[in-house]
Amino acid sequence: MSSDSSPLQSSAVINEAVQTLREGGLVAFPTETVYGLGADASNPEAINKVFTSKGRPSSHPLIVHLAAPDRFDQSEIDWVSVLAPWVRDISEDALKLIHAFWPGPLTLVFKKDKRVLNELTGGQDTVAIRAPAHPVAQELLRKFKGGVVAPSANRFGKVSPTRAADVRHEFEGVLDLMVLDGGDCEVGIESTIIDLSSGDHAVLLRPGAITPSEILAKTGIQVSRPGDHRPSSGDLPRVSGSLKAHYAPTTPLRLYAPGRVLDALSEFPDTKSRVAVVVWDSESSLVLEDHPSIDVEEIIVSSDPSIFASRLYRTLRDLDEQAWDLILFPEPPAGEEWDGVRDRLQRACFGSGPSSISHANS
Known part of the structure; x- marks a missing residue:
């Protein structure tokens, strides 16, 4: 298991991580929420390694992580072109949320583009996407020039890692894994997930650091709770961290x-x-x-x-x-x-x- 003990990763280390991803390998990297177990989102074999390594059910969908492109002289980032290979439609509400909270701990669920692999969506017609704010994650994603799936870098159902040492402890001697050390995660719990796939309203699927009240204040968008507009939550997309048992220590x-x-x-x-x-x-x-x-x-x-x-x-x-x-x-x-x-x-x-x-x- 290779890693760099310094929280400030050199360009050479990032380049090595990019090459590992391109070759179908796994790279654990920091986000502002928790450390993710990263794999190329366009490589079915790499995605399967994530499920196998974590012991994660293949029906449990993954989140695609994308880089925020450099602004240059633009007043706003062109997120439409970034999302184009992944999502079918981008609503005005989606763009409001994106411009207000990306990069950051907010995941949005869209109807997926036909090119998106079923392996990462759990067979659903939706895809979950976010742009992490951590500088190491952003540099890795920019240099990789593609989407990276990155569920928490731990065994499925167990406590999520917020330090590189947690990842090494979780997989030591079991998985040949490159670990990028970006220090302690600032937010500490996984991203807020909002479903936009219905097209007519935003629904909270997983609470996180970004709350519905904050979304309303910054964008004017009213976020519903599951069941507010639909008779049951059965037709809502399945998302990460939604099982009844998760984030669990071995101690009662x-x-x-x-x-x-x-x-x-x-x-x-x-x-x-x-x-x-x-x-x-x-x-x-x-x-x-x-x-x-x-x-x-x-x-x-x-x-x-x-x-x-x-x-x-x-x-x-x-x-x-x-x-x-x-x-x-x-x-x-x-x-x-x-x-x-x-x-x-x-x-x-x-x-x-x-x-x-x-x-x-x-």
């Missing part, structure tokens, strides 16, 4: 309601020794004398939603490696700014525990 993970940590401990009598209890930095220390038989350690986390999101996977990975019997997280507060991490934690809880791999595939 549970959420507790505000002020109910003692109740949460009592609900899990099978946990007899070591429990990691995550608490907000705005709260006082917990009083746990009622459970003298349990070794409890507090882990303080930020009550700022952006900071919490940026450190969520790092915290889950660190705790998962410390051999706790149970991890307790506080339920995130109400509000759109917390929807992304609430979504990730709920799926992580469902999939957590020693049998998490079988949960992820259910």
Whole structure:
């Protein structure tokens, strides 16, 4: 497994990564959200390597990552020409969203062009696309001059990586993988996904750092929730991270309601020794004398939603490696700014525990 230990990658290293992609190899690279496991989006064999390496079901679609072209003297980037090989129609709303949020942590779902491989769409007639903002990702994509699929660089259903070391730990000795080190990911959770494939309204398929309120404020576009306009979500496109179990540690993970940590401990009598209890930095220390038989350690986390999101996977990975019997997280507060991490934690809880791999595939 080759990599560069410096977060600032040289042009020579980027060129090597580009050549690896062109030859059908895999390259892990940083985005502002999480590290992605990259492969040439026009190469069926390379795409199959991604599914095989991750243990990801082939019906679970991938997101195509594209570069933002250099502006030169243009007042706006010509995204239409960038998207032309991938999507069938580009609406005015799509262009508003693109100009407001790309490059950035927003994925848009379109009706796909006939040239787009079924291998990357899970057999659907839609394709998900985003332009990552991380400078290493942008340089790699610009030099590659094509689309790159890049699901999170980890085993399917497990905690997403936010550092190059996470990727190396995940695949060490198993996969011949080039890893580009771009430092810690700033956003820390996967992109917001908006469906534009119906043509008449935008639908939120996965919450993330960019919220419907922010979209409305910047573009005037009202983003619906699944079910607002359709009788069921069955006809919505399948997208990454939408399975009930995902982002899961091997250690059992549970959420507790505000002020109910003692109740949460009592609900899990099978946990007899070591429990990691995550608490907000705005709260006082917990009083746990009622459970003298349990070794409890507090882990303080930020009550700022952006900071919490940026450190969520790092915290889950660190705790998962410390051999706790149970991890307790506080339920995130109400509000759109917390929807992304609430979504990730709920799926992580469902999939957590020693049998998490079988949960992820259910």
